[in-house]
Amino acid sequence: MFFTIEELVRWLGLTIFEICINLISLLLFTILLVFLYDPNVETSSNNWWMIFLPLFAGDALNAYFCVIVYIRSLLEMTLKFSLLRISWSGTFLLMTFLFKFLLCKRLLGQVSLDYSEVFAPLYILLQLIAVRACQQS
């Protein structure tokens, strides 16, 4: 394989469980998109919050999982390791959530942001991922 799951886990700093949750929420998102998106009305008239709900729920589940992992690693590992892990997971979750939130607002026409501004959290995340890529051996 080009990337094994272990390599992806090491590079992205996500656990296999988190990847699984993200994939399931993406599948539910695509199903809701087909059922709720109406191409005959204006883009802003669609219920985008409802369509994006599985993705937000996935983020919430991942955040809950990260907090549990943080508490457990505090008990079993060093404080430095726990803080590093929670800060990376927190940043990753925050950036992906911000992107989805801004995209939702943009599609609803509630903010007048350019798409480059909506994609800004993803660009920041990409820079952080590049740093992590350089740390791989």
Place this chain on the structure above:
Amino acid sequence: MVMHRALFTWFILLVFFILLCLRLESRTHWNWFLIFVPMWIYDLILLMNAIFNVFIRCKHETIRTLFKNENILLLVIVLLKVAAQITLCLKLEYKFLNLQVYHVLIPVWIMLPILIIDVSTTLFRKEERR
């Protein structure tokens, strides 16, 4: 090396997002197939990698064991991804084709359950080993 592959993937994603933003903001009116060029390049490399690895294993494996090869899975995933991208580009570029959203998502609906099953089995196997 993992670092090189990771940095290459990162670069491809960065270029793709930049092109996507330019097209979405209507600063350019390039063909959607052109916007997806970084993705086509990446998919081509993935396909070549998978096919090469499958052929190498062909020498040493029987047909039954060949289907268990993880590169076959990569091959299927990449082909489905390419199919989804082509239908998406066709939908966005050629409106007269009247393609619906579900046409674009059919390959995605095949691809995602396969990925979920693969990741889940890895997760459970890892748990069993513990």
